[in-house]
Amino acid sequence: MNRFWSILFFLVPILGVGVCLMSAFGIYPFEETWLPVDISESGKDIDRAFVVVMWIIGVVFVGTGYFLAMALWKDSYSAGKKAQYSHGNTRLEIAWSVIPGFVLIGIFVYQSIYWEQQKISRPMVQQVDGSEGLQEPLVRVVAHKFGWQFWYAGMDGKVGTFDDFMIENELFLPMDESIVLQLESIDVLHSFYLRNLRIKQDLVPGKRQFAWFRIQSEKVKPNQVYDILCAELCGWGHSRMNGRLYPVTREAFDLFLLEKHREQNSFGLPVENEGGNTGDGEAE
Amino acid sequence: MSDTGEHPRQSFISRYIFSRDHKVIGTQFLYSTLIWFLVGGGLAIALRIQLAWPWSDMPYFGNELFATEGGQITPEFYNMLFTMHASVMIFFVIIPILAGAFGNLLIPLMIGADDMAFPTLNMLSYWVMWPAFICLGLSFGTPTFGATFGWTANPPMTEGPALTFWLLALIFVGIGSMMGSVNYLTTIIQMRAPGMTMFRLPMTIWGMFVTAILQAFALPVLTAALCMQLADNCWGTGFFRPESATSTGGGEPLMWQHLFWFYSHPAVYIMILPAMGMVSDIISCFARKPLFGYKPMIYSISGIAGLGFIVWGHHMFVSGMNPMLGTTFALSTILIALPSAVKVFNWIGTLWRGNIRLTTPMLFAISFVSMFIIGGLSGIPIASPLIDIPLHDTYFIVAHIHYVLFAGTVMAVFAGIYYWYPKLFGRMMNETLGKLHFLFTFVFLNGTFFLMHVLGWMGVPRRYASFQALKQQIEEGNQQLELTASDGVSKIFVMAKDYEAIMWINEFITICAVGMGIVQVFFVLNFFGSLFFGKKAGRNPWEANTLEWTTPSPPGHGNFDFQPIVSRGPYEYSHPDTEKDFVMQTDPPLDESGQVADNDSGEAADV
Numbered sequence: 001m002n003r004f005w006s007i008l009f010f011l012v013p014i015l016g017v018g019v020c021l022m023s024a025f026g027i028y029p030f031e032e033t034w035l036p037v038d039i040s041e042s043g044k045d046i047d048r049a050f051v052v053v054m055w056i057i058g059v060v061f062v063g064t065g066y067f068l069a070m071a072l073w074k075d076s077y078s079a080g081k082k083a084q085y086s087h088g089n090t091r092l093e094i095a096w097s098v099i100p101g102f103v104l105i106g107i108f109v110y111q112s113i114y115w116e117q118q119k120i121s122r123p124m125v126q127q128v129d130g131s132e133g134l135q136e137p138l139v140r141v142v143a144h145k146f147g148w149q150f151w152y153a154g155m156d157g158k159v160g161t162f163d164d165f166m167i168e169n170e171l172f173l174p175m176d177e178s179i180v181l182q183l184e185s186i187d188v189l190h191s192f193y194l195r196n197l198r199i200k201q202d203l204v205p206g207k208r209q210f211a212w213f214r215i216q217s218e219k220v221k222p223n224q225v226y227d228i229l230c231a232e233l234c235g236w237g238h239s240r241m242n243g244r245l246y247p248v249t250r251e252a253f254d255l256f257l258l259e260k261h262r263e264q265n266s267f268g269l270p271v272e273n274e275g276g277n278t279g280d281g282e283a284e
Numbered sequence: 285m286s287d288t289g290e291h292p293r294q295s296f297i298s299r300y301i302f303s304r305d306h307k308v309i310g311t312q313f314l315y316s317t318l319i320w321f322l323v324g325g326g327l328a329i330a331l332r333i334q335l336a337w338p339w340s341d342m343p344y345f346g347n348e349l350f351a352t353e354g355g356q357i358t359p360e361f362y363n364m365l366f367t368m369h370a371s372v373m374i375f376f377v378i379i380p381i382l383a384g385a386f387g388n389l390l391i392p393l394m395i396g397a398d399d400m401a402f403p404t405l406n407m408l409s410y411w412v413m414w415p416a417f418i419c420l421g422l423s424f425g426t427p428t429f430g431a432t433f434g435w436t437a438n439p440p441m442t443e444g445p446a447l448t449f450w451l452l453a454l455i456f457v458g459i460g461s462m463m464g465s466v467n468y469l470t471t472i473i474q475m476r477a478p479g480m481t482m483f484r485l486p487m488t489i490w491g492m493f494v495t496a497i498l499q500a501f502a503l504p505v506l507t508a509a510l511c512m513q514l515a516d517n518c519w520g521t522g523f524f525r526p527e528s529a530t531s532t533g534g535g536e537p538l539m540w541q542h543l544f545w546f547y548s549h550p551a552v553y554i555m556i557l558p559a560m561g562m563v564s565d566i567i568s569c570f571a572r573k574p575l576f577g578y579k580p581m582i583y584s585i586s587g588i589a590g591l592g593f594i595v596w597g598h599h600m601f602v603s604g605m606n607p608m609l610g611t612t613f614a615l616s617t618i619l620i621a622l623p624s625a626v627k628v629f630n631w632i633g634t635l636w637r638g639n640i641r642l643t644t645p646m647l648f649a650i651s652f653v654s655m656f657i658i659g660g661l662s663g664i665p666i667a668s669p670l671i672d673i674p675l676h677d678t679y680f681i682v683a684h685i686h687y688v689l690f691a692g693t694v695m696a697v698f699a700g701i702y703y704w705y706p707k708l709f710g711r712m713m714n715e716t717l718g719k720l721h722f723l724f725t726f727v728f729l730n731g732t733f734f735l736m737h738v739l740g741w742m743g744v745p746r747r748y749a750s751f752q753a754l755k756q757q758i759e760e761g762n763q764q765l766e767l768t769a770s771d772g773v774s775k776i777f778v779m780a781k782d783y784e785a786i787m788w789i790n791e792f793i794t795i796c797a798v799g800m801g802i803v804q805v806f807f808v809l810n811f812f813g814s815l816f817f818g819k820k821a822g823r824n825p826w827e828a829n830t831l832e833w834t835t836p837s838p839p840g841h842g843n844f845d846f847q848p849i850v851s852r853g854p855y856e857y858s859h860p861d862t863e864k865d866f867v868m869q870t871d872p873p874l875d876e877s878g879q880v881a882d883n884d885s886g887e888a889a890d891v
Contacts, residue, residue, distance in 0.1 A: 005642050008726070012654050016734065023738050033785045035674070036743045050671045050741070057661040064628055064657050071635035072650070075571075076642065082865055083858040084637040088577035088630070096629045097580075101622055104664075108618045111670040112611055118670060119607035188441035189537060191602065191677060195743040200673050204537050204604040205440060206526035231677040231745045233434045234441060236360040239748035 002076035006069050013065030017058055036195040039226065039247065041214040043198040045114040053107060123178045123212055137182035137210065139171065140164065143190035143203045146237030148228060155261050165260050169243040171228060174253040175217040183209040191232035194245060202232050220247045302411070304403035305841060309410050310388030311708065314701075316413065317381040324372035329801050331365035336787075336794035338750035349429070362749035363432040370435035371420065371450065375457045378693055379551070380413065382558040383464055383499070386700055387492050389708060391468055393832035393839065394489050396477025396848040401470040409463035416456035423449035434747065436544060439524035439537050443517060451514045458507040465499035468492055477831065479850035483582075484869065486830050486854040487575065490582050491561025494589045498550045498557075502593070506547030509540060541603055545596035553592045555689055556656075557585055559696035560627060563649045565854070566703050567631055569828045570646035571638030572865045574855040577630040584623035584630075591620040601669040602676050610669045617667040624660045628653060639858065639865070643826075644718030648699030651726050652692055659687030662737065677747075680740020686733045698725075698807070705811075706825045710837040711818030714810050721806035728803065731796030735789050744786055755783050827866050830854045834870050 022030040035047055075083075127133040140151040140159045150171045154163025159182065173179055183192050185203035193200045197213050228243030248256065300308060333340070339356045346355035388406065392399055400406045424430045426446040433442045437450070472485070472493050485493075515521040516535070524540040527533025568575040575581065597605060597613030631653045640646070662684045665671045675681065698721075705713050744751075824833040831848050832839075848870045856867040 002640075002642055005647060008723075009650065009654055012658075012730070015730075016658065019734060019738065023741070029788065030738065031785070032782055033738050033742055033789075035741055036782070046670055046674060049668065050665060050674070053665045053668065053671060057664055060625075061657060061661055064632060065654065067632045068635065068650070068654055068657075071632060071638070072640060072642070075635065075638050075640050077572075077639055081639050082860070083571060083573040083639040085574065085858050085860050086576070086637075087574045087855070088580065088633070092629075092633070093577050093580045093626070097622060097626055100625045101619075104618045104621055107664065107668060108615055111668040112614070115607070115611065115614075115668075115670040118673065119610070189438050193677075193745065195674070198674050200602050200676055202603045204526075206533070206537075207604055209604055229745055233363070233438075233747045236358065236363065236432075236749075238363075239359065239745075239750060 002072065006072035006076070009065070009069035009072060012069075013062045016065075017062060020054065020058065037219075038196060038198065039215055039219040040197040040199075041216050042114070042118060043196075046118070046198045049111050049114060052110070056103065056107070122210055123180065125178075135178060135180045135212070137180045139173070139179075140182045140184065141171075141192060141203075143183070143185045143192065143230070143234075143241075145187050145235055146230075146241040148192075148241070148243040150243075152257060152260065154264065163264070165264055169228075170246065171243060172246045172248055172253060172256055173215060174250045175215045175220060175247045177250065178212065178214050180210055180212045183211060188234050189232045190230050190234050190241070193229040193231035194226065195229065196226045196245075200231055215247045217247070217249070302407060304399075304407045306388045306392050306400045306403070306406060307708070307839065307843075309406055310385050310390075312410050313380055313384035313388060313413075316410075316417070317377050317385060320372055320376040320417075321381075324369055324377055325801055325804070327365050327369040327372065329798060331362060331369060332794040332797045334362050334365070334749065336791040338752050359749040360428055360432050363434070363747070364428055364430040366747060367432055367434050368420075368424075368430045371431065371453075373689075374435065374551070374555070375454060376413075376417070376420070378555045378689060378697075379457070379461065381697055382555065382693070383461065383468070383492070383495060384410065384413075386488075386558060386562065386697075386704075387464065387468055387496075389704065390488055390832065391471055391492055392475070393707070393835065393843055394486050394830050395472060395475060396480055396831045396844065396850065397471060397475035398842040398844065400467050401475055402467050405463050406467050409460045409467065412456055412460040412463065416453040416460070419449045419453035419456065423453070436541075436548070437513070439513065439516065439535070439540050440526060442513065447517050448514065451510050451517070455507055455510050455514070458503050458510070461499050462503050462507075465496040465503070468496040469500065472496075477848045477850055480831075480869075483579070484850055484853045486561070487564035487578075487581060487585075488558065488561040490585055491558040491564075494585050495554050495557045498554050498589055498592065502547045502550040502554075505543055509543035509547075512543075513540065538600075538604060541600055541605075542596070545599045546593075549596040549599065550589075550592045552688070553588055556693050557588065559652065559693045559700075560585065562700045562703075563652045563696050564631070564634075565828075565830065566645050566649040566699050567634050567653070568855050568857065569703075569826055570641045570643055570649070571635050572641070572857045573634055573638035574857055575630070576633030576636075577626075578853065578855060580626055581630055584626045587623035588620060591616055591623070595620055598667060598669075598672075601672045607669070614667060614669050618664070621660065621664055621667065624656075628657055628660065643702075644713070644715055644722055645699045645703035645826075647719065647722045648695050648702060651722070652696045652699065655687055655691030655695060655729075658734075659684060659692050662687060674743060675740055677745055678740040678742075679736040679744050679746055682746050683733050683736035683740055686736070691729050691733060695725075695729075698722075701811075703826070704832075705814070706818075706821030707832055707835070707837050707839070709815055709818070710821055711814050712821050712825060713814045713818060717806050717810040717813075721803060721810065724803035724806070725800060728796045728800035732793050732800055735793055739786065739789055742782055742785065744782075751783060751786050824868075827864075829856055829866050829868050831869055834868060 023033045026032065026034065038044060038047060123135045124132045125135045137159050142149040142151060148169050149166050151159055151164040151166045153159045154161065154165060156163055183201055183203050185205045187205060189202055189204060191200055191202045192211065197215065199211050199213055201209050201211050203209060226245040228245055230238055230241035234241065303309060334357060341355040342350060342357050350356060350358060423446045426444065426449065428444065428446050431446045431450040433447070472489060512523040516523050516525055522533055522535040524537055525533060525535040526537060564575055564581060595613060595617045597609055598617040601610045662680070666675050666681065666684060702713055702718055821837045823835065823837055834848060835843055836845065850869045851871065851873055852867065852869055854869055858865045859867055
């Protein structure tokens with residue numbers, strides 16, 4: 001019976017690692033269960049960090065799991081036998097504190113480089129006077145219960161001004177250029193979650209946040225539309241707070257803006273949301 | 285101390301209800317928490333059913349409660365299910381069963397005291413739980429059928445009568461825990477038997493001791509924050525509410541998150557350190573081998589607790605907190621993996637070259653180690669803020685917390701119940717039923733929680749009532765787009781491809797979760813059956829070393845029928861100079877030449 005229990009504990013790392021590998025390689029029944037498609041420039045850094053850490057913890061998982069189950073296999077009870085009398089081993093204690101310590105610090109340093117790019121250093125651009133300044137947001141994202149308002153710049157080319165126009169739940173963004181979004185919430189906490197761009201940022205009412213990324217056109221399939229989800233519980237409609245992201249070329253984006261500006265009346269009132277038909281801008 | 289069983293006659297009420305005996309109070313905690321465990325489990329099954337088969341009719345009460353929905357639950361009801369599941373499990377089950385039940389039962393017995401330092405305070409710490417039980421119970425009667433804002437209660441989403449009851453319940457739990465922690469600290473510091481130095485304490489007591497420190501220092505912060513949110517909700521003070529339609533503002537939602545996690549992250553250690561201590565004692569006992577690295581184990585517990593105070597920000601990497609601050613919290617969080625790893629290595633070191641008796645408590649204790657390895661390791665990716673960006677608020681987090689708290693702590697709690705049941709009730713639990721209970725729980729829990737990691741790295745967000753809305757929108761969107769796409773290529777949403785995988789994984793998880801619920805019948809039958817039919821246990825049925833096994837089973841009032849004098853550490857198993865493979869802490873030094881030296885130092889001797 002003791003052998004049975006040790007086999008049970010051997011199965012933990014075997015099945016655990018098995019599931020991870022099946023998911024990573026899309027083996028039945030785990031097809032389409034690995035990381036979401038990545039269309040961003042920096043997403044590969046996050047994905048690589050994830051895979052590196054998964055390999056490290058996978059090795060530790062298998063190693064510790066093996067020794068745990070092996071102890072049960074070889075040291076099961078027999079009457080008359082006496083266990084080894086030992087209170088520990090200082091050299092072992094030092095070794096298994098110092099080595100993981102270095103590995104953990106290594107993980108910390110490695111990920112910090114990309115974290116800095118992802119969340120701390122907002123892209124800089126050359127301004128008119130030649131100095132470097134923070135890049136201005138292209139779209140202002142306003143979350144509310146339960147939807148997303150995307151405010152685009154009006155004729156003045158700036159977001160956050162009186163002539164902005166708004167489209168609900170549909171975000172058009174140009175590919176192959178650095179994009180900054182300004183994120184706000186008008187009621188409760190929400191979280192702006194673009195799975196395929198590896199972007200997640202909570203929106204706190206009363207605060208402005210920024211997200212930046214670059215969509216790579218070679219990773220975008222023609223006519224593919226990407227989800228915009230809410231990742232922070234915001235009420236009964238949390239799971240229905242879905243928007244859509246349309247990556248378009250710069251030319252199509254400019255055409256789309258132009259068309260909307262033409263539709264805008266002279267008082268700069270926002271245009272009505274036209275649902276899916278706003279997709280025309282992209283098709284042109 | 286020598287008056288076991290000879291206590292002045294007391295009425296039924298003062299003996300079993302308003303008792304000041306630590307064993308009765310511990311048993312009261314045990315029964316209360318086990319009943320709440322059933323409630324929390326029921327809520328979990330209900331929410332799993334919604335996830336696997338969304339919007340199917342609610343059985344029995346559906347037509348009464350949700351007449352307008354045609355018997356289906358509402359999304360808000362789903363929010364209630366997971367909020368109340370978490371609140372009940374954390375505040376009414378895990379924290380009180382470890383500190384309240386095991387702390388009360390074991391601390392005086394294991395340190396050689398006749399009772400707690402403050403018996404009346406101890407009684408109050410249990411009875412103040414009742415207003416908490418009543419408040420949370422009343423919250424089920426509010427229009428939303430309970431709290432619906434998630435157990436983290438992030439303002440400004442929180443409001444309404446359910447919030448008031450929820451906050452009051454937590455305030456009472458906090459008061460009770462603070463009373464308990466003061467009592468445990470005083471008892472452990474002041475009331476140890478002669479010869480019981482701090483470095484002769486069993487790891488269970490070290491776990492309780494460090495936990496009590498955490499509770500004493502972190503809980504006041506949560507209690508203050510709860511009172512502030514109560515004021516926000518009842519009197520419109522606006523500590524945490526920014527300006528909005530319902531509030532004049534001036535508050536800061538992030539402040540709540542800081543204060544909440546300042547307690548609630550140490551709370552994770554409150555929910556696992558006593559379990560680690562219990563597991564250490566059980567593994568050493570059944571491996572018949574001294575605990576490997578006793579002092580490193582104590583230092584690592586203390587390290588976890590110390591670092592535990594400065595890691596709360598890792599819950600807030602993407603919350604809008606300054607990302608530079610995130611880097612700092614990432615460092616402390618990643619470092620906390622170190623003492624956790626040291627503990628795992630030491631447990632395996634204890635098992636290695638032991639003489640392992642695979643009894644039911646031992647199986648549960650080993651499964652704690654095996655599962656804690658998963659729960660601990662899955663913490664490393666999310667301790668790194670970069671990798672946390674895609675994983676935050678997905679099922680990866682749900683998997684992580686359940687591997688630590690269910691597969692970890694709850695398995696350790698089962699180990700503790702099977703291990704100390706003979707001491708508590710004087711009878712052994714049935715081994716066959718116990719092993720069946722272990723086997724099926726172990727298999728089903730992995731079936732339930734492991735695949736949540738997969739959902740997590742797929743990017744599936746947590747707290748979604750269903751993914752049908754998404755699918756519906758995807759389908760509608762596709763139809764619309766097919767009409768408008770000029771090149772005739774239909775457009776697809778990425779999530780649509782994942783939908784099938786999400787659904788089969790959710791169904792699989794739910795079937796395992798229901799199975800896990802059903803097999804607890806083995807435990808219930810065993811627990812109550814053994815009260816009447818279990819084999820009589822002697823004083824020391826497991827041949828363990830610690831002091832509680834020198835008392836009669838069950839111990840009478842005052843616990844010890846002799847004055848325990850401690851002459852060695854708790855882990856003297858398989859000593860080469862003794863015939864038996866255990867030497868109890870109270871046994872006199874073995875021979876005059878003093879070969880069996882007091883092992884109070886726990887110095888690491890080379891193998």
